[in-house]
Amino acid sequence: MSHPHPDLGTPPPLAEGGLRIVALGGLGEIGRNMAVFEHDGRLLIVDCGVLFPEPEQPGIDLILPDFEYIRDRMDDVEALVLTHGHEDHIGAVPYLLRERRDIPIVGSKLTLALVEAKLTEHRIQPVKVEVVEGERHRFGPFETEFFAVNHSIPDALAVAIRTSAGLVLHTGDFRMDQLPMDGRLTDLGGFARLGAEGVDLLMSDSTNAEVPGFVTSEREIAPVIDEVIRTAQKRVIVASFASHVHRVQQVMDAAANHGRKVALVGRSMIRNMGIARDLGYLKVPPELIIDSRDVEALPPEDLVLICTGSQGEPMAALSRMANRDHPIRIAEGDTVLMASSLVPGNETAVNRVINGLTRWGARVVHKGNAKVHVSGHAAAGELLYLLNVTRPSNFMPVHGEWRHMRAHAELAALTGVPRDHIVIAEDGVVVDLVDGRARIAGAVSAGYVYVDGTSVGDVTDFALKDRRILGEEGFISIVIVVDSATGKLAGGPEIHARGSGIDPDMLSEILPQIERALENNAADGVADAQQIRRVVRRTVGRWVSDTFRRRPMIVPVVIEV
């Protein structure tokens, strides 16, 4: 099995006729999926998603792939293929289009509708190429073919890419629900046909590679949701992803069954379900939906609310209900149904929401105590099916953390892919498919690009390190005014601290020490601002560390008058 070496260098030029693959996101992490394919000097991109930040990325709104690798080659991009409409596959599209507005966006009807709604918010009118499963489209030297896959959003696609270097199958995200809600099965037959033709490289979704067996059919959730709504005493509040059309459909069906009206709560839920309804993916009986502003007019037992916030997002409706900071006030007898996964990293936030809702008297039904969610990603048993029908010569696990990609690699080895034809790569690792063999050829920069407020990329890892220190320890600033003519102290030192938890009275104890240190320093010779800053930082830092065993940020400011 090939692993990226820690000090991979710049790759050599791609061999004539070869295919180069560089993931700018999605390998070693769950999110910001983006793979760049290069052949004959041209580029094809598959997906362009965002990653949501973890606690070590404080204050960050979104994390984007770093486009640096292709920044100077935007004109070489033939197309951007979007496999489906989840944020971790389409969320970074507006930022990519800022680099070049007319990159053709290729995807299914629903995917294009969702990305277009997003681009409208960014005031971008995209160039769209709508495709359906079974079709072939040529983009420059890339001959693509699309296959239906089942996932937790309708209309998802896998893409096969044919070049003279060989045939690559990229699954996107998928599972193999054999009784899908919309009857649209993952196209195992199509994949078998590719297998017969000869798949030179399989790139397949690793998210659930550690999970043994098979994902339960989405259909099996319906009776559980129905039972929750049937037996609920008062209001039912359902939290779900704003893109999970089939889950929302099941909730609406159950509400209609039991004579309850449905109100959608939250901007993204209302927008996406509007799109899904307009395009026919969501079937809504007339009169079922009421406006969320009218819910107080209905008796609680006649109502189902569908909202976002299933991941404990602090600003979402559900968190605000848990904190009594929302017009909808949870009361004894209400039922909250969290019909969603628990995305790793969100456990603490979700737990806080469940405790808050429970405290106000709600019964909370979640995947921990009822079968109200199934994953959108194929488990190990399904991944084996795919490996066995495609019989790839080379395998590259994608979309997952290290643990998932490694588990997926082991599955591939079990089905007979030779271990030295399995490539585990990370973001930025360059994989070349040449003469039928996939090999690691080098690495390019593929770091995190942070979106914070309106700025993209201004917040660096350096600023984040500062935030972590400030967030854990606060800061102490010491202002000193120096007479620029004489070089003598003209004012201060004045000392300020925030978040340090150090008593201001104790802080003032350090002033004589600073003054003494400055005098000694002056006695040693010339004192420039930089030297004063150094002396002050050392004196204060040592005192705080010795006295409190803490390391706040020390910020000496020397100002000349």
Added chain:
Amino acid sequence: MSHPHPDLGTPPPLAEGGLRIVALGGLGEIGRNMAVFEHDGRLLIVDCGVLFPEPEQPGIDLILPDFEYIRDRMDDVEALVLTHGHEDHIGAVPYLLRERRDIPIVGSKLTLALVEAKLTEHRIQPVKVEVVEGERHRFGPFETEFFAVNHSIPDALAVAIRTSAGLVLHTGDFRMDQLPMDGRLTDLGGFARLGAEGVDLLMSDSTNAEVPGFVTSEREIAPVIDEVIRTAQKRVIVASFASHVHRVQQVMDAAANHGRKVALVGRSMIRNMGIARDLGYLKVPPELIIDSRDVEALPPEDLVLICTGSQGEPMAALSRMANRDHPIRIAEGDTVLMASSLVPGNETAVNRVINGLTRWGARVVHKGNAKVHVSGHAAAGELLYLLNVTRPSNFMPVHGEWRHMRAHAELAALTGVPRDHIVIAEDGVVVDLVDGRARIAGAVSAGYVYVDGTSVGDVTDFALKDRRILGEEGFISIVIVVDSATGKLAGGPEIHARGSGIDPDMLSEILPQIERALENNAADGVADAQQIRRVVRRTVGRWVSDTFRRRPMIVPVVIEV
């Protein structure tokens, strides 16, 4: 069911002959367990533990109960009963003893040995009262009786407290393993005897009240651990809690079975297992243990290392191995066995460790993929047994978050405890047992007391709020020097920013705006330092918000020369 009302006031004086119970921790949270019992003007405390901080408490080392409620009444404390030796039950004892050194500490042999080792580090020599199950001890007006309970540490006790107000049973933490490793069963017979006598109030561990059924016997883990060690190719590194004597015993037995030596890694692991061995709780064959500095001399296949870090603690051995920041370097073929629970809140950290270890080639066995851990807390099935044998007149769930206490209350109601005799309290809620009825009587302050470095309580929620702002947004400081004689600007404005992610060149754009604002302000009349600060804060804050949609901390500093 009684719930605490959000605006409970100071309680009235305790009725003559009544028993007052105030939990200063452990209700509404998992950790810092501490219950204060008052009768006839005297106090008895059960447990005194710490809570480990969550991400919203950045930089904090430990969270203690607030002793304010009893600070003026330390002389009324008859004794501190410790139910067992886990940190969330004994960790705050050194801080309580700072208030009064000679409070008698009551506990079993192992519990006292563990707390004594801790107190030695704080240079405190405690007054100890060693007790064993089956014994009765009188502490002032409190007649106590101790019962064996099985938990994830040996020698745990439940305590019954008899006063003229009635009989209270406090379970401590427990489970009902029917085939315990040490043969020491939870004393169901003893509890039945109390039930026959009449339990006026049951206070019982709620941690696993949401988990249906029964906790598997600790014994069933042994064959799994044995198999992991038998089939491991190279080194086996086991991560476990430093107090889990029986788990460590199982690992040592398996290592001995397969001819491997064992090295203990980490200060707390070495210390606690030394105590357990000296007291006969851990049986270690001679020659099994080697010093961790000698591990390189042994072939990897002859070695088992036992370390801490199973919760992803960044400074623990396992995290450092995952980051290649530890003398023990993980290599392809090594096996890491995380034989422990995953404490809520630690998911992200543990996931990072698993990914890091996997990246270096280790196979990681954890509770997600093998039966290598069982909980120390009774599940719903076991809790029903306890409720049925004790048949309490009143019930108060303890040790758990809201969701757990509420689930436990439902279990009590199912066994026939009248709903209006069930009291769900929070930390600081005052519960009085008077005339055979437990009722909420008011509330006292029971906030978090933070330990940060060497200081206790200096870091307040106010400082933490500052840390959160600084950690998410950084700060911008603006220094202005004013001539104290003329009131005119004598230097600056100088602007500094850290963690804000705002380009220094852009920052300087705001300087003319500040100067203009100061001029306008001066034109309006007298400008004192406070007014200048206000103007500067408003000007800079508005500019940052408009330009970047961010809210860093704005720190104006006015210095007079």
